[in-house]
Amino acid sequence: MNNFYINKRVNPKGLKRNEYDVVIIGAGIGGLTCGCYLAKAGLKVLIVEQHYKVGGYCTSFKRDGFTFDATTHYIGGLRENGPLRRIYNELGLDSKVEIIRFNPTNVVIFPERKIHIWTDIEATIYELQENFKHEAKNIKKFFDFILNSEYAHFYVKLKNKTFEDFLNIYFKDEQLKSILEIFLFNIGLPPSRASALASAILYREFVLDGGYYPRGGAQRFSDAFAKRFEELGGEILLKTKVKKIVIKNQQAKGVIIEGNEFISSKIVVSNADATKTWFQLVGKEHLSTKFIKKIDSLEVSPSGFFVYLGLNKDYSKILKNRCSWGCLLNNTLSIEEIFSNLNRKNKPYVEDFILCVFPSSHDSSLAPPHNEIIILFIPAKLVDDSCNFWETEKHYIAEEILKKAEIFIPDISNSITVKEIATPLTLYKYTLNRNGAYGWASTTLQVDKNTMPYRTPINSLCLTGQWVTLGVGQGGISTVAYCGKTVATSIIKDLNFKR
Ligand SMILES: Cc1cc2nc3c(=O)[nH]c(=O)nc-3n(C[C@H](O)[C@H](O)[C@H](O)COP(=O)(O)OP(=O)(O)OC[C@H]3O[C@@H](n4cnc5c(N)ncnc54)[C@H](O)[C@@H]3O)c2cc1C
Incomplete structure (x- = not known):
């Protein structure tokens, strides 16, 4: 890929090269999805990315004929009408990258037994029931609750519970509980600290709707978003770090990139690490003491x-x-x-x-x-x-x-x-995410929507991606894409309202 590939088309709105409706900091899936929806709505959008390729954590690298994915082992949420599938279809990405699905998607291997997670959920439930006959009815009830509850019901039942509390409602068998707890490696917290709400969503959207894989590797997936973004008129500036978000009267006015060039925009969206966005790009002088204390008190994921x-x-x-x-x-x-x-x-x-x-x-x-x-x-952990x-x-x-x-x-x-x-340090170096984390730790205290909403105390500055709390637990490609779409929809509404 070129290291600087500004779109050459004449801008229909006659804006100058350095004036955009929206500048997005970071070409992770959260930033790319947001950019695609904004560009699709006819806005002039620039994405600035510090790495030489797009994708953030969703990238691949090649060595001696092998293509390795940096972090992604599979993608969730791509069932028919699933959150990521809807985005995929709306952006027409199916023509750009083929998604395959493997079956089984997971095998849990304990010293004395193996349990498979199949793409057919009933087969998974059956296998668990066969292994734990005395818990058969509870297994059915547990998965019925996860698969068929409305989000509001989830919220009321699970909001203040841990995954340990949640499992204790249904099960007595310690080994069955351990098998179900294994998937917390995705959240990186022990059952007594992982939010039940985040864990239930992890099960519904990732464990039981997982195993999707972009043919050619994770980079193909990110590149598909980037290509679509460019086709829609968006511009991507690679190998360029944003150094500052310019704020005047509590309003974001644009960004300063390496080389001290100022790029003006009506809205700035940060897909970058939230702590860095606030403390380095914005600067503490623009933040209230209460807000600074809140950021300092939050725990990041492993x-x-x-x-x-x-x-x-x-x-x-x-x-x-x-x-x-x-x-x-x-x-x-x-x-x-x-x-x-x-x-x-x-x-x-x-x-x-x-x-x-x-x-x-x-x-x-x-x-x-x-x-x-x-x-x-x-x-x-780093x-x-x-x-x-x-x-x-x-x-x-x-x-x-x-x-x-x-x-x-x-x-x-x-x-x-x-x-x-x-190592965690490598992940930090390539994405600049604090401690190589994938967002805030999904503890019961931090999954709330208000922990780090995409709308911020600075006018015209939004966040997108894994550092935004949507109330469902943090991270995951499907979740950050959904976040990107949500942020774009809200910006489009605001800008239309102002016109
Ligand atoms: C170890 C690990 C394993 C994972 N496994 C999976 C998995 O199997 N399946 C799954 O669905 N999810 C997985 N995830 C989670 C998922 O990959 C992430 O949640 C998601 O990709 C994050 O997307 P994002 O757009 O929010 O942020 P990122 O991918 O972090 O993108 C942010 C971008 O901003 C850029 N940036 C930062 N600062 C600046 C700056 N100042 N100027 C310009 N650019 C900047 C970065 O270079 C980066 O490209 C995993 C995460 C980790 C860490």
Whole structure:
């Protein structure tokens, strides 16, 4: 992709090159979706992105013939009429990237049993019931509630509960509860801290409606949004960091980019990390003490540690159902204890759980013939003073993860031709998200809509993406796309009203 690709079409509204209706900071899925809807409504929109490619966390990189996704293992919300499918159809993205779906989508692997999550939800419920016959009725009730409740009902029933409280309403069997708790690796909190509301939405929109994958990798997905945005008249400036949002009389007037160029706009939307947006791009001088204190008090989500492997081996005949495997290594500890380990100061990562994903098993274009990609992931944290820790410990931790992966994937260490590692620090460096996080931690106290709404105390400045709280829990590609659409719809309404 070019590093600077301003759209060459004559601007129908006769605005000058440096004047836009909307400038969006960041070309993550939250910023790109927002940009597409704004451009579709005829607005002159510029997206400024600091990286040399679009997508934020939803990107891929290539090494020696292998294409690795940086963080995305699959996408949710793409069922017919699902939140992301509607966006996909409205923006006409189906012609740009093919979405495939693998089945099963997940396998939960405990030392003594395996449970599959199938694309057919009834099959999943049946398998759980067969494994836990004494909980069969409760399993049905639990999934009925998750799948068929109106959002308002969810809200009333779950708002102040943790996932632990939620499971205790339905189940007594500790192992069944552990199996259901495993998926909290997506939220990065132990069951006693994860919001029940966020967890129920995670189940409905991601675990039970997951397994969707853009053929060619995550980058193809982001590129499809970017191409559509340009077709609609939008402009993207890559490799350019926004240094400041210009505020006059509590009103955003535009942005200053590297090189000190001022770009004027009626509205500024930040898809960037919220703390950086407020404290660096806006500046504390424009914020009330109460608002500063609120931001300081919020907790961010954990991050992740990845080992990306290109293997000169084809596992198709050796391993069945290669999809997203959530593997528990130690069943003497509860999931509560395992995920609480993230808070250890000297070892801020999870040791007894690994997610193993096999992207080339459902998309052979990602690896050379008869080769395979396997990505190993564990939840991990970047606490403010742990940068050195990740730099010095990453190779040791990767080796430990590989040894553990051998339990499930025979001979993995002897088949490696490409190996890359990403720590929370790497994720921070590429996206500038605080601590390599994926938004605010989805605790009961922080999922409320008002924690960080997209409308801000500064006029004409909105937020979009994973740092916006929509009341459903943070992060996830489907959620940030929905957020982008919501923000765009609100801006379009406001601008039409003013005309
Ligand atoms: C470890 C991990 C695993 C995940 N796995 C999945 C998964 O399997 N499935 C799923 O659906 N979701 C997953 N997620 C979550 C999902 O990827 C994110 O929630 C989502 O992609 C965030 O999109 P966004 O647009 O809000 O932000 P981002 O993707 O962070 O995009 C923000 C963009 O802003 C740019 N930017 C920042 N500051 C500036 C600046 N000053 N000037 C210019 N540009 C700037 C950044 O470079 C970046 O491109 C995962 C996240 C993580 C961290």
